[in-house]
Amino acid sequence: MGKAYKVPNTLTIMKAIEYVGYRFIRSCGCRGGFCGACTTFYRVKNDYKLQVDLACQKRVEDGMYIVQLPFIPAEKPKWDLDKMKSTTDEVIRVFPEITRCLSCNVCTQACPQDIEVMRTIQALRRGDLEDAVNLTFDCISCGACSIRCPAEITHYQVFQLARRLFGKYETIPAKHLMERVKEIEEGKFDDEVSKLMDMNLEEIKELYKKREIEK
Amino acid sequence: MKKMEIIEGYLGYMRESIEAVEKTREKRLKETFPLMSLEEREEILKKFHPDYKEEAKRPVKVGPNKGDLMPHEVADLLEAYPLVKPKEVDLSKVDFDVDVFIIGGGGAGMTAALWANYTGVDAENILIVQKLRLGDSNSIMSQGGIQTADKPNDSPVLHYLDVMGGGHFTNDQKLARRLVLDAPMLMKWHEDLGVIYDKESDGTMVTIHGGGTCRKRMHSARDYTGLEIVRNLKDEVLNKNIPILEFTSAVELLTDEHKQVAGAVLYNMETQEYYVAKAKSTVLTTGGFGRLHIQGFQTTNHYGATADGIVMAYRVGAKLRDLDSVQYHPTGAAYPEQIVGLLVTEKVRGLGAQPVNKNGEQFVYPREPRDVEASAIIRECYERNNGIETPTGMRGVWLDSPMIEILQGEGTIAEKLPAMLRQYKRFDIDMTQDPILVFPTLHFQNGGVVIKENAETHVKGLFAAGEITGGTHGKNRLMGNSILDYSVFGRIAGISAAKYAKKAKIGKLTLDHVTRYEKMLKEAGVETDRKAPILLPEYREEKVLSRALDIF
Numbered sequence: 001m002g003k004a005y006k007v008p009n010t011l012t013i014m015k016a017i018e019y020v021g022y023r024f025i026r027s028c029g030c031r032g033g034f035c036g037a038c039t040t041f042y043r044v045k046n047d048y049k050l051q052v053d054l055a056c057q058k059r060v061e062d063g064m065y066i067v068q069l070p071f072i073p074a075e076k077p078k079w080d081l082d083k084m085k086s087t088t089d090e091v092i093r094v095f096p097e098i099t100r101c102l103s104c105n106v107c108t109q110a111c112p113q114d115i116e117v118m119r120t121i122q123a124l125r126r127g128d129l130e131d132a133v134n135l136t137f138d139c140i141s142c143g144a145c146s147i148r149c150p151a152e153i154t155h156y157q158v159f160q161l162a163r164r165l166f167g168k169y170e171t172i173p174a175k176h177l178m179e180r181v182k183e184i185e186e187g188k189f190d191d192e193v194s195k196l197m198d199m200n201l202e203e204i205k206e207l208y209k210k211r212e213i214e215k
Numbered sequence: 216m217k218k219m220e221i222i223e224g225y226l227g228y229m230r231e232s233i234e235a236v237e238k239t240r241e242k243r244l245k246e247t248f249p250l251m252s253l254e255e256r257e258e259i260l261k262k263f264h265p266d267y268k269e270e271a272k273r274p275v276k277v278g279p280n281k282g283d284l285m286p287h288e289v290a291d292l293l294e295a296y297p298l299v300k301p302k303e304v305d306l307s308k309v310d311f312d313v314d315v316f317i318i319g320g321g322g323a324g325m326t327a328a329l330w331a332n333y334t335g336v337d338a339e340n341i342l343i344v345q346k347l348r349l350g351d352s353n354s355i356m357s358q359g360g361i362q363t364a365d366k367p368n369d370s371p372v373l374h375y376l377d378v379m380g381g382g383h384f385t386n387d388q389k390l391a392r393r394l395v396l397d398a399p400m401l402m403k404w405h406e407d408l409g410v411i412y413d414k415e416s417d418g419t420m421v422t423i424h425g426g427g428t429c430r431k432r433m434h435s436a437r438d439y440t441g442l443e444i445v446r447n448l449k450d451e452v453l454n455k456n457i458p459i460l461e462f463t464s465a466v467e468l469l470t471d472e473h474k475q476v477a478g479a480v481l482y483n484m485e486t487q488e489y490y491v492a493k494a495k496s497t498v499l500t501t502g503g504f505g506r507l508h509i510q511g512f513q514t515t516n517h518y519g520a521t522a523d524g525i526v527m528a529y530r531v532g533a534k535l536r537d538l539d540s541v542q543y544h545p546t547g548a549a550y551p552e553q554i555v556g557l558l559v560t561e562k563v564r565g566l567g568a569q570p571v572n573k574n575g576e577q578f579v580y581p582r583e584p585r586d587v588e589a590s591a592i593i594r595e596c597y598e599r600n601n602g603i604e605t606p607t608g609m610r611g612v613w614l615d616s617p618m619i620e621i622l623q624g625e626g627t628i629a630e631k632l633p634a635m636l637r638q639y640k641r642f643d644i645d646m647t648q649d650p651i652l653v654f655p656t657l658h659f660q661n662g663g664v665v666i667k668e669n670a671e672t673h674v675k676g677l678f679a680a681g682e683i684t685g686g687t688h689g690k691n692r693l694m695g696n697s698i699l700d701y702s703v704f705g706r707i708a709g710i711s712a713a714k715y716a717k718k719a720k721i722g723k724l725t726l727d728h729v730t731r732y733e734k735m736l737k738e739a740g741v742e743t744d745r746k747a748p749i750l751l752p753e754y755r756e757e758k759v760l761s762r763a764l765d766i767f
Contacts, residue, residue, distance in 0.1 A: 012553050021759030025484045025751070026462060029351040030517040032557045033638060034442055037351055057641055059553055071348060078454045081409060113637070133411070138439060138633055141446065160450055167409030167447075172418030174406070180365040180399040189396065192372045196379075197388045208380040209253060211373065211429045 013040055013055035013066060027068040031056045036142030039112070042066040052144045053112045072143035074154045079161065086169035088127045088162075095158045098124060100151035107145035107155060113138050117145045117155055124162060132159065133166045219606075224551070224644035229652070232573045232603050236613050236650050239575035244621060247569070248577040256587045263590040263598070266540050266690075271510050276739040277732070279534045288507040289538050292526050295747035296733060298466045299489065301726035304480055306469070309493045309724075311460075313342045314716040315709070316478055316494030318465040318524065320345030321352025322441070322698065323681030324500035325448040326705030327712065328457050334713035338456045342492065344481055346464040346750060347519050350449045353502055353682065354701060356517060357441030358560035358634060359425065360433040361702070362695035363398040366422060369430040371395040378696065381427040381584045382661075382689025385537070389668045390687040394696065394703050401702040402434065408447045412436055413631075423565040425694035426545075427584040433695045438560055438634045444698060463490070464523065464750050467729055468497065468531045468677070471722035475676035476531060478724070484750070493724060495716035496676050498708050499524040500701075503660030503682035506752040509541050513556025514657040523748035524683045528664045530732045533672045533679075537662025540690040545588035546570070547656025549611030551642045556656045559635065561585075561694040563614060566631060567622040570653070571613045572601035578612075586691045589655035596654065603652060613650040620647050659697065661688055670708035676719060678712045680704035 007016040014028060029037030038055035045063030055068065077094055084090050092098060098121050107117035116135055123131040141156040149155070183189070196204060218228040225233065251259070261267050272284040275293050285293065315331040317324045320343045328341050343349065364374040374395040379386055406412070413421040413435050425433045436443035452459070465479040469491070478494040501524030505516025514520070529535060546559040564570070564581045570588075571577055572595050579591035592612050596602030602610035619627050628636050628647045639646045662685035670678045681701035688696060753760075 010552050015553075015754075018754040019756055021755050021763075023751070023753070023755055024518065026347070028518045029347055030353075030356045032356050032515065032517075032554075033634070034356045034439070035348075035351050035517070037348060057553075057638070059642075076450075076453050078456065080454065137411070137437060137443075138637075140442065160446060163411060164409035164447060164450060167411040168407065171406075171411060171414060172416075174365065174412075174414065174418050174420045176367060176419065177363075177365045177399055177403055177406070180363075181403050184371065184396055184399060189371045192370075193375055193392050193396070196372065196375060197392065201384055204376075204379060204384060205253065208376055211376055214368065214424070214430045 007060055009060060011060055013058050013060055014038055016060045017055070026070040027055065033057045034140060036140040037070055039069045039142040039144050040066050041069065052110045054142065057112070069143070069147065072146050072154065074146065074157065076157060081164055081168050084165060086129065086165040088124045088129050090165065091124055091158060091162050094161060095153070097151060097153050098158060101125070101153065102150055104150060106148045106150070110144040110148045112142060112144060113140060115139055120159065121153065121155065124158070129162055129166050129170065132162045136163065223649065224642055225649065226606065229603060233649055235573065235575035236571055236615055239571070240615065240618065243569055243571070243577060244618060248580050250580045251583060251587060256583070259590045259594065260586060263593045264586055265510050265512070265543060268510070272539055276741060277735045278529050279532060284539045286509045286539065286541065288509050289504065289522065291745060292522055292747040292749065293529055294736065294741045295743065295745035296736065297729050298746050298748065299480060301729050304489060304491070304726065306491055306724040306726070308491060310490040311342055311492040313492070314340040314495045315498065315712045316492055316496070317341065317343045317498045317500060318479060319500035319502060320349040320459065321500060321502055321681065321701070322354030322445055322448065323701035323705040323708070324498070325350070325452050326702055327498050327500060327680055327709035328452055329448065329455065330706045330709030331713040332455055332457060334710045336713045336716060339458065341457050342460065343452070343457060344460045344463050344465055344492070346462065346484060348461050349452070349459050350445050351517060351519065352445070353505070353517050353520060354698065355441050355445040356515065356558065357698055358438040358558060359562040359565070360435035360440050360695045361402065361698040362425065362428065362432050362693070363402045363434060363699065364395060364430065364432055365399045365402065365420065366430065366432065369432050371398070373429055374398070374432065377428050377693060378688070381693040382691050384689065386689035387686030390666070393668055393707070394687055394699060397703040398699055401699070401706065405444060405447070408451060410436065410444055410447050423562070424582055425561055425565055426582040426588060427693045433565060435562065438562055438632045441698060465527065466748060467726060468527045469493070469724050469726065470531060470728050471724060473675070473722055475719070476674055477676060477721045491724070493721060495719040495721060496678060496712040498712050499528055499664065499677065499679040499683055500681050500705065501683050505657050509657055512543065512657040513547060515544055515547060515556060515558040516657070519751065521749050521752060523750060524679070525663065526748045528672065528677065528679065531674050531677065531728050533674050533677060534665040535663065536665050536685040537690055538660070538685070540661040541657060542585055542659035542661050542692055543589040543655040544658035545585055545592055545655050546614055546653040548651070549609050549654040550605045550652040552607055553642060554638060555609065557638070558656070558658070559614060559651060559653050560632070563616060563619070563632065563635065566619045566627065568614050568616045568618050571615055573603045574601065584691055584693065592653070592655055605652065609654060611652040611654040614653045615650045616646040617648060617650065659692055661685070661690055661692055669711045670704050671711055676715065678708040680708035
């Protein structure tokens, strides 16, 4: 950050930044490793390697030199899933740049979630949508991969499209869910719920106590 | 082994306790601690639940809920002066003029925006304002799942009964009814959007128990359920070209001479300038109050959970309820220090892990309603002294996660709890081999703004949905009902706000209600330099703040 600060070595990068007196108005979100707002690039003493991690999850190290990246400068392509097919060709049509992948694997090395980013891009290129979905389910869209990519792929957007196409068209809709929606529309449970609502406190408590718990 | 030596993530003295846990594991695999009776529940809550500490609350001095008990941290915000002085804001220059205005871009806000759009409001006539980034919210952090009574052996009637019992029968019945009856429809909507729920190969949803459920109705997407839903919502909001204003807070609602809400004064967090947003209908989806750290508790909540919406709604005359009841999630991380307070999802217990004390003994049924479970853990640590103390002085009990691998098969944790596994691995703890240390953590604002079944507050033109609202869960929410809550009432709020906007006529914008509120504070003798809403928590050290110069 251009200045050296001394902090307790038990702190995460995020808590260390606050400890020295910064108040976040960006680069801080869920503070629990789910939102990707606190992506932080760093180098440590005597090491040429540029590393990346989430500030809320990574403990400080001696001589750490950091910069934060709250989001990636990238426009999100708009899509209408209703007019699309669930094929990897469709993903490539929206993101032709994935065919420029150099297989350098820098993306994978950058991922704080240990996702096999490059393997996913290759999966999409060889037509395996399902593999791409499974490999990237834990992606938090922090964009560390995309900022490092020499082919300028915005992987997190590519993966989002892949997952939505797969989720919408390739998973089997739950039959029991559809049936329940229909039953509710037909008012099947209305009377029974009304009956519970009309009960006095003692009656409903009794019913609650007696309800059977599924093993 | 040395007491303070770290061995695979744990200190030596903790390892000794883990050995005790391992010794009793085989026996415990066959037996579960019995459920408490309703009477026992009541007793343990009274004695050990933080909500029942009288000194932690006070009656609020002003406003629609004058005299009601609130935690000091909430009362402090309601008894605080506004951030902006009405005369400093030029309301004649309107920066944004929209039909449906949504404050808060988490799950509820995005759901409301989409349904307002489906109801016929053009995207360009909607605006979402968000003080961090779109989607930065508690919604994205939700791990465990969403409840829906969609299995043949289940019914919305049983779900209703669980919701009411979990809330100790203090819920708003109409809201609870809406919650359970609309649940399957919202899950169907998620499926259509492309949300990937955990399913069997024939499409049947994988469901497990949550605390206080009588049927296995917890649906999940690994333990990234919130993330998977939120990223789908976010993608759809962006696809629909719904305008979003990020890094901008609402700081005060606006009204007109007909006493209806008519938008808000906004504050650009970076340039520090204000904007005037005029709207025909306004939806509050600002979430809860975790970052107020009620009674000094750690929290699972995201950085922006500072109850801004509660403050704004109250000043404009909205009624609040049940704000004295705070949900402490039974299992927050108690060790290692870097992740203290973060959520250990209830799904860990749902899959079979038992809470056990330092001697490896069970002391509570693993899936009591959250407030009861949390109270039992507090009792074990502080009355019975059977907790494990960490180097920072925190106490906790073990959650015996390796049981999951034995009960459900090796690899289950990696498959069903990847976020948890990853979080602990970062600190050299392998939860498939060793138990994890937990203690209750501030998780959810049970109460909030009173709404009707159509998500309208008691103030004209103002709607609310999600954690900011009260009533649906009464004094205690069950696991899996918060995603459901923001889905069901986010949708309803979007539809209601869209309908209201079609008919509404907005008059002259004013901040008169703020002037009146200030006067009320003065008359009640509230003398303070506190200002609210606070927008973000303050974590800077006193040693820095005490030397700060106010130069620019």
